[in-house]
Amino acid sequence: MNLTSPSSVQAATSAAQSNSATSVNVLVLKKALDVQASTAMQLLQALPQPALQTEGALGTQVNTFA
Numbered sequence: 440m441n442l443t444s445p446s447s448v449q450a451a452t453s454a455a456q457s458n459s460a461t462s463v464n465v466l467v468l469k470k471a472l473d474v475q476a477s478t479a480m481q482l483l484q485a486l487p488q489p490a491l492q493t494e495g496a497l498g499t500q501v502n503t504f505a
Contacts, residue, residue, distance in 0.1 A: 492499050
């Protein structure tokens with residue numbers, strides 16, 4: 440008695456391959472986003488910090504940059 444037909448085996452195999460391909464695509468996307476976030480953080484850290492105001496009415500009471 441034949442319980443599986445070739446078409447059902449092919450469908451199951453193709454579904455498993457599709458799931459594997461999707462998993463790989465998600466992992467590549469996560470890695471790309473991690474690299475992009477790391478690069479953006481390095482760029483932000485490379486920016487010079489503005490000097491704080493020491494005189495006058497503006498900028499001496501609250502540091503709005505922090």
